[in-house]
Amino acid sequence: MRALILSLLAMTGALLSGTAGQAQTNLTGKEFEAYATGKTLTYxxxxxxxxVEQYLPNRRVRWAFVDDTCRIGHWYEDAGEICFIYEHDATPQCWTFQMDGGKLMARFVSEPPATELNEVNQTTEPLACTGPDIGV
Structure with missing residues (x-):
């Protein structure tokens, strides 16, 4: 009887933890585009x-690290990843994106260790550029 009770408790715990911690699915290119286009997101x-990255129409982007110059580029979907190429570096930088609490969560997959970024702010204002790519 004790074994049966322990077994039932274990199954209940597995069901509850599976519901609460279900693996989130990666956004497709269309889902990512629908969410991000027209926004400037801070990570x-x-x-x-x-x-901070500004997501422009036609999958164009403007990116800047904190206190750095803006980089112009574009993104595309490749095998379930969202890959970015910037004018200053033609090496694709690929990420997976998921929704977490209504905001984006991104994981860098191009090289380990994986960087994880979380959206902390969003606006429709253009990215304020401090470098050669100033403007909208």
Missing amino acids: ASNGQVYG
Whole structure:
């Protein structure tokens, strides 16, 4: 009887934890585009602001690390990842994006260790650029 009770408790715990901690699915390119286009999102890593990206029409982007110049680029979907290429560096930088509490969570997959970024602010205002790509 004790074994049956322990077994039932274990199954109940597994069901509850599975419901609460279900793996989130990665956004598709269309889902990412629908969410991000027209927004300027600020991302943080480990509670510290990491950078800001403005998502323009036609999958164009403008990115800046904190206190850095803006970089112009574009993104595309490749095998379930969202990859960015910037004018200053043609090496694709690929990420997976998921929704977490109504905000984006991104994981860098191009090289370990994986960087994880969380959306901490969003606006429709253009990215304020401090470098050569100033303007909208």
